[in-house]
Amino acid sequence: MNTLSPKKQQMLEREERILAVARPIIVQDGYHGLSMERIAAEVEYSKGTIYNHFSCKEEIIIALAIQTANIRVELFKRAAQFKGSSRFRMVAIGYAAEKFVRDYPDFFLFEQILQIPSVRSKVSEKRQNVVDNCEVQCMTVVTGIVRDAIAAEDLELPPGFSPEKLVFGMWALTSGGFTIASSSESLRHIGLENPFDLISDHTATLLDGFGWSPLSTDYDKQATIQRICEEVFGDE
Amino acid sequence: MNTLSPKKQQMLEREERILAVARPIIVQDGYHGLSMERIAAEVEYSKGTIYNHFSCKEEIIIALAIQTANIRVELFKRAAQFKGSSRFRMVAIGYAAEKFVRDYPDFFLFEQILQIPSVRSKVSEKRQNVVDNCEVQCMTVVTGIVRDAIAAEDLELPPGFSPEKLVFGMWALTSGGFTIASSSESLRHIGLENPFDLISDHTATLLDGFGWSPLSTDYDKQATIQRICEEVFGDE
DNA sequence: TGAATTTTCTGACGTCGCGTCAATAATTAG
DNA sequence: CTAATTATTGACGCGACGTCAGAAAATTCA
Numbered sequence: 001m002n003t004l005s006p007k008k009q010q011m012l013e014r015e016e017r018i019l020a021v022a023r024p025i026i027v028q029d030g031y032h033g034l035s036m037e038r039i040a041a042e043v044e045y046s047k048g049t050i051y052n053h054f055s056c057k058e059e060i061i062i063a064l065a066i067q068t069a070n071i072r073v074e075l076f077k078r079a080a081q082f083k084g085s086s087r088f089r090m091v092a093i094g095y096a097a098e099k100f101v102r103d104y105p106d107f108f109l110f111e112q113i114l115q116i117p118s119v120r121s122k123v124s125e126k127r128q129n130v131v132d133n134c135e136v137q138c139m140t141v142v143t144g145i146v147r148d149a150i151a152a153e154d155l156e157l158p159p160g161f162s163p164e165k166l167v168f169g170m171w172a173l174t175s176g177g178f179t180i181a182s183s184s185e186s187l188r189h190i191g192l193e194n195p196f197d198l199i200s201d202h203t204a205t206l207l208d209g210f211g212w213s214p215l216s217t218d219y220d221k222q223a224t225i226q227r228i229c230e231e232v233f234g235d236e
Numbered sequence: 237m238n239t240l241s242p243k244k245q246q247m248l249e250r251e252e253r254i255l256a257v258a259r260p261i262i263v264q265d266g267y268h269g270l271s272m273e274r275i276a277a278e279v280e281y282s283k284g285t286i287y288n289h290f291s292c293k294e295e296i297i298i299a300l301a302i303q304t305a306n307i308r309v310e311l312f313k314r315a316a317q318f319k320g321s322s323r324f325r326m327v328a329i330g331y332a333a334e335k336f337v338r339d340y341p342d343f344f345l346f347e348q349i350l351q352i353p354s355v356r357s358k359v360s361e362k363r364q365n366v367v368d369n370c371e372v373q374c375m376t377v378v379t380g381i382v383r384d385a386i387a388a389e390d391l392e393l394p395p396g397f398s399p400e401k402l403v404f405g406m407w408a409l410t411s412g413g414f415t416i417a418s419s420s421e422s423l424r425h426i427g428l429e430n431p432f433d434l435i436s437d438h439t440a441t442l443l444d445g446f447g448w449s450p451l452s453t454d455y456d457k458q459a460t461i462q463r464i465c466e467e468v469f470g471d472e
Numbered sequence: 473t474g475a476a477t478t479t480t481c482t483g484a485c486g487t488c489g490c491g492t493c494a495a496t497a498a499t500t501a502g
Numbered sequence: 503c504t505a506a507t508t509a510t511t512g513a514c515g516c517g518a519c520g521t522c523a524g525a526a527a528a529t530t531c532a
Contacts, residue, residue, distance in 0.1 A: 037519085057519090176413065177408035190403075192404055195404075202442065208445040271488085283490090283512075284491095
């Protein structure tokens with residue numbers, strides 16, 4: 001079942017090596033610093049061989065994004081399993097999102113690059129679907145928690161307001177927040193530090209706005225996060 | 237005072253022409269479709285002359301962004317002057333933001349491109365400051381409304397929670413929302429249409445979460461927006 | 473084992489876009 | 503009207519892209 005033909009095995013290994021070489025290049029020197037020639041030189045294969053694996057550098061970038069996107073899915077799934085009320089599980093998701101951004105800041109760079117239409121149009125539909133699917137998986141996990149909350153009567157959504165809509169808001173707030181935090185200088189102009197805490201405060205307020213109990217005023221956030229760290233992610 | 241030397245005048249005019257030519261190119265063919273050669277050909281000047289105005293294509297993109305960013309500042313300033321309670325003025329801002337995205341969708345493309353570090357590093361600090369400053373101006377306008385709300389006792393923020401922090405949340409939510417709406421396919425996967433209404437609902441809920449009165453449950457949103465359209469933007 | 477065949481790898485090649493700069497044309501000053 | 507200054511041009515060198523004919527390696531078969 002997991003036995004691949006040694007041929008394919010070797011192929012995959014080399015693919016990993018190419019990605020491993022490409023990652024620091026793009027992290028350090030950005031989109032324009034990454035070139036097929038440079039990868040070929042560093043990985044010590046010819047350009048043609050690299051092209052056998054990836055048809056352009058954008059394809060490499062999305063492959064890097066996929067590696068990391070899978071990790072996020074895992075983090076979200078783990079967070080969703082936190083033993084506690086729906087609202088606390090939501091806090092766990094927030095923590096997972098934050099942890100992900102902290103641990104894999106590169107991902108945001110890849111995502112930004114891949115958002116550009118003229119970049120996106122160069123990558124295979126297959127890989128695009130994989131990233132999209134990762135995002136959908138994450139959102140599905142969160143939607144599940146929203147449904148659980150409704151079932152448990154921790155939350156009542158306005159008529160016609162689907163769980164997906166709530167998740168959209170959370171997603172917009174967090175991804176927008178992380179994007180601003182990671183890129184915009186306007187933040188410091190305005191005297192804000194600690195964007196992560198801020199985002200977490202805002203998601204809490206938004207959920208309060210929906211009346212998702214227990215409200216953020218009724219539980220000890222610090223203690224909850226403490227528990228999440230220990231029980232879900234095994235951090236101290 | 238507004239008399240520029242005819243030299244400079246002519247210079248400016250040509251700059252406008254270059255930008256006017258570049259805009260549709262990048263809108264249609266994206267970042268990679270835009271090249272100095274192509275601009276030169278279409279504007280019927282030589283490449284060298286184009287380079288006299290803009291030192292690279294990224295510089296042209298940011299110039300395009302600046303044109304549009306100024307419009308947003310104007311929209312926000314106008315919205316802030318809506319005669320009504322602080323909460324309604326906030327709704328007006330939301331409407332302005334939405335109107336801006338509707339009327340100038342290109343701006344998001346430019347912003348996305350300019351967010352990429354390796355692109356950003358190619359543009360002059362001067363122009364970067366101009367865009368940053370536009371963003372800061374917008375946020376300052378909004379912050380002013382928050383302060384007014386506090387002064388009028390429509391809103392009480394938690395201790396240590398500055399108006400700027402609230403604005404950050406609004407900004408994250410709307411810009412994140414618009415970004416997802418404009419790019420991600422995940423939306424339709426999940427069955428969401430009308431992202432604009434959704435964003436507006438979420439901002440309302442977030443403000444409700446802060447207890448900014450009148451709460452969204454206590455006023456007629458449709459009617460308010462109607463008034464805003466007429467009184468602030470003169471739309472029917 | 474060794475020749476034949478298939479597969480994989482290679483780097484030179486044509487192309488394109490960038491940014492420069494010496495030469496040329498236009499403008500202004502004297 | 504000429505000299506000096508300023509503006510414009512496009513050819514040039516460079517680097518990256520993506521391709522492909524041929525070299526090298528691996529595999530098959532007698």
